[in-house]
Amino acid sequence: MALLKPRRLEYPFTPEQVGSLRAGQFVLVSGLVYTARDRIHKYFFDGGKSPVDLKNAALYHCGPVVIRKDSDWVVRAAGPTTSIREEPYLPRIVKDHGVRVIIGKGSMGKVTEGACKAGGCVYLHAVGGAAQVLAEKVVSVKGLYFGEEFGLAEAMWVLELKDFPAIVAIDSRGHNLLRRIKSASLRMGRKLMKSFDPFIP
C-alpha cells in the first residue's frame, strides 16, 4: 500500500475541496484552525455562541502546551487528543456552525460518519503524541478565546498551520477507514479465541 502523493488542503475549506477527499488519503493542511476539546464541545452543544465564524472552518482536537514569552504565546507542544470523546457533540456542532474539517486522533463511530455525510465534512487523523513534529507545523498563534473560563489546555486557540500532515479517516461520503480496520481486527480476535489452541501451563 503506497501512500499517495499528499493532497493539499487550505483554509477556507470549501465544500468542493473537502468533498473530493477520500478515506485513506494523505493530506497536508494549511491555514487557520481552531482548537476545541471537551469543554468547548459541550459549550457549543449546549447552545453556547462561538466568538468566531466557524463556517468552512476546521476544529482541531488539541490541548497544546503554550507559555507566555513577553507579549507572545509560544507553542511548546501540540498534537491531537482522542476524538471519540467529542463524538456525541459533533453532529449538532457541524450542523449549527457549518464546520467543514475535524482534526483529531483515534477511531470514530457511526455518529461521526453521519455528521460528515450530512455536513459535507471530513475527519482527519493526525499522529497522536507527535507533539513536537506537529507543533512545528504551527506557524503562529493568532488568538485565544475561553482561556480564563476553561483553562489553557481546554481553551480555543486560533492557530495558523503550514503543511500539517494527516490521513483522511472519514470522508464526506461517510466512508470510515478505521472502522474497516477495527472490524477486521475484531474478526481476527474472535478467531484467535476460537481456534482452540488454549494457553496451557
Place this chain on the structure above:
Amino acid sequence: MKNHVLWESSLFELIRRTSVDLPCDIEQGLRRACKTEKKASRARWVLETLLENVQKARDNDAPLCQDTGSLIFYFQVPVGFDTNALASATRLAVARATRLGYLRQNTIDSVSGSACATNVAYGAPTFYFEQCARGTVDVRLLMKGGGCENVGKQYSLPDESLGGGRDLEGVRRCVLDAVVSAQGNGCAPGILGVCIGGDRATGYECSKSQFLRKLDDKSSVKILARLEDRLLKESKVLEIGPMGLGGSTALLGLKIGSMSRVPASFFVTVSYMCWAFRRRGAVLTIRGGFKKWLY
C-alpha cells in the same frame, strides 16, 4: 530534611528529562518496529513520524507529547526517612516544571471544573513510598497521558462473553479483548501492563507498576514469560497497527505480573501506556544529590 533546594533541583531534572527524553529501550523498540512495517505504508509513516518526534523533543528540550499526563512517583527510601519533606520538595519541582512548560496545566478540579496552574492539588501528583534497607533514595517517575489511561480495562473471571475461565487461558482472552478494544486509541504502538489477581484497586496499581520494567526484560516467572511472548505475537496478526491505521505493530511490549487474590475474586487488569512512554528514574543520595540514572 536539610537541603530542600538540592532535592527540588534533582527532582525537577527528573521531571524535565522524563517529559522530553524518551527512554532508550523504547526508542529502540520503535526503531525495530519501523523496520518490520512495509515501506510507504501508513504504519511506516506513523513510526517514522514518532521517531522524528523523539529526536525533536530532545533537541527542542520540549515535551514529547502535549498531554504530560498524571505524574506517578515511586520512591524507595532508607528506613526512617522523612517522606513528608520529600513529597513537598517534589511538589515544588512539579510546580516549577509546569511554570516552565515541561508540564501542561493538566490538573482539573473534578467538581468545579477549574484548572490548576501548578499541577499540585489533592491527588496530584501521586506518590508511592517504600522503605528499603539501603542508604540511597531511588525515585522513578511515570507520566501517563489521559488517552492511554482511558483505554485501560479490568475484567472479572469467569467472563462469559469471552469464554474465559479462571485460568491463564482466561487471562489470555482478556488481554486479547483489551488490545482489540483499545485499537489505536491509546496511541499505539503501546505497552501493556497486566496484573493477574489483586483487588479492584491493587490490580490497577500492579498493572501500572509493570511499566517500570525494561522493554526487553521477561517475567521471572517462566509461565508468565511464555504468556507475554505469545500475546505479543498474537497482537501482530490483529492488523491494528500504529495509531490503529493498520499494520502489524499494535504493541511494543507486554508485561504481566501477578498478586494473590481472595477465593471469590479473579481480576485481570490491563493498563495501557502509549508509545510516548515517559518513564525515568534516578538514584539520589540521602541529601538529594544526583548519583545515577536508572533508565
